[in-house]
Amino acid sequence: DVVMTQSPLSLPVTLGQPASISCRSSQSLVYSDGNTYLNWFQQRPGQSPRRLIYKVSNRDSGVPDRFSGSGSATDFTLKISRVEAEDVGVYYCMQGTHWPPTFGQGTKVEIK
Amino acid sequence: QVQLVQSGAEVKKPGASVNVSCKASGYTFTAYYIHWVRQAPGQGLEWMGWINPNRGGTRYAQKFQGRVTMTRDTSISTAYMELRNLNSDDSAVYFCASLDSTTNHDCWGQGTLVTVSS
Numbered sequence: 001d002v003v004m005t006q007s008p009l010s011l012p013v014t015l016g017q018p019a020s021i022s023c024r025s026s027q028s029l030v031y032s033d034g035n036t037y038l039n040w041f042q043q044r045p046g047q048s049p050r051r052l053i054y055k056v057s058n059r060d061s062g063v064p065d066r067f068s069g070s071g072s073a074t075d076f077t078l079k080i081s082r083v084e085a086e087d088v089g090v091y092y093c094m095q096g097t098h099w100p101p102t103f104g105q106g107t108k109v110e111i112k
Numbered sequence: 113q114v115q116l117v118q119s120g121a122e123v124k125k126p127g128a129s130v131n132v133s134c135k136a137s138g139y140t141f142t143a144y145y146i147h148w149v150r151q152a153p154g155q156g157l158e159w160m161g162w163i164n165p166n167r168g169g170t171r172y173a174q175k176f177q178g179r180v181t182m183t184r185d186t187s188i189s190t191a192y193m194e195l196r197n198l199n200s201d202d203s204a205v206y207f208c209a210s211l212d213s214t215t216n217h218d219c220w221g222q223g224t225l226v227t228v229s230s
Contacts (some may be wrong), residue, residue, distance in 0.1 A: 037213050041157070048207055049149075049157065051218040060216045092157055096213050100173040101147075103157045 002027050004093055006104035012112045019080040021107045023093035028073045030097070037096035040069055040078045043106075044089040052091075053078065085111060114138035116208055116221035123227045129196040132224045134208035139219075141189035142166040144212050148182065148193045150204040151223075158204075163191055198228045 003026040013019045029036045040053040051060050053069035056076060066081040080087055088111060093104040119133040134146060148160040161172035163182040170182045176195070184191045191208060205223040212218070 035214070043157075048220040048223055049209075050220060051211065054213065054216070054218075058216070060218050090156075094157075094159075099171075101159045103159065106156045 001100060002029075002095055002098045002102050004095055004102050004104035006091075006093060006107050009105060009107055011107055011109045013080075013083045013109060014112050015085065016082050019083050019087075019109060021078045021091055021093075021109075023071075023076045023078070023104050025074045025076075025095055027098060029076075029095050030073060036072065038069075038071070038076050039094045039096060040067075041092045041094060041103075042087075042089055043092070044086075047089075049092065080109075083109070083111070114210075114217075114219045116210060116219055118206075118208060118221040118224045121225040121227070123229065124198050126199050126228060126230055128198050128228075129194060130198060130202075130226050131192055131194045132206050132208075132226070134191045134193070134221050136189045136191070136210060136219075139210070139217070141184075142186060144210045144217055146182075146184070146191040147209045147211055148180075149207045149209060151207070152201075152204040155204075160193070160206075165191060195226075198226075200228050202226065203228045 005024045007022045036056050038056045041049040043049040052063050057069045068079050090106040090108050092106050117135045122130050142165045145162045147162045163170045165184045179196050181194045207223050208221040210219045
């Protein structure tokens with residue numbers, strides 16, 4: 001299985017400041033159709049996950065534009081331009097290129 | 113609005129089976145795969161498998177092969193996940209999710225807590 005490695009696993013941030021989460025895959029996530037199926041999910045405390053980003057950099061409906069995704073092949077990044085209180089939670093990357101889909105360990109974002 | 117509503121919490125004994133349902137509304141049920149993901153207490157997300165509600169085709173993670181069955185009833189827009197031969201490691205919250213890899217379709221159920229205890 002493809003191993004997804006996130007860093008850091010814990011990210012204390014100051015309100016209004018930027019934050020960045022890294023996700024590395026053990027294999028290239030470029031699929032034979034040319035797409036890269038790398039997703040980012042947010043799970044707020046006590047809630048179900050929701051997807052923020054699909055195919056590396058496409059924001060899902062209703063996702064604030066302070067969230068952005070970037071990267072290629074095996075290295076990916078989720079950035080929050082200015083952290084707000086509602087951004088507290090755990091963030092997961094997930095690859096859908098190789099069978100089976102696999103998640104990173106999660107990065108817990110908290111306010112300093 | 114687009115939503116998935118799951119069945120309620122379950123308590124099962126080791127060796128038993130559990131069946132979790134996931135009812136879709138607000139979109140065309142057969143248009144998007146239903147995925148099942150579980151989360152053990154305090155742990156991360158684990159993908160279990162998917163079902164294509166249109167044709168009924170399924171694919172399961174190898175870890176669950178032989179123990180899980182995913183089905184659907186298109187007449188009531190509901191997907192089901194049955195997990196058999198439960199053990200304590202299966203205690204987790206089970207989520208269904210309607211996800212599309214190439215569009216912004218993303219919807220999750222509220223989760224179903226399954227507790228396995230003697």
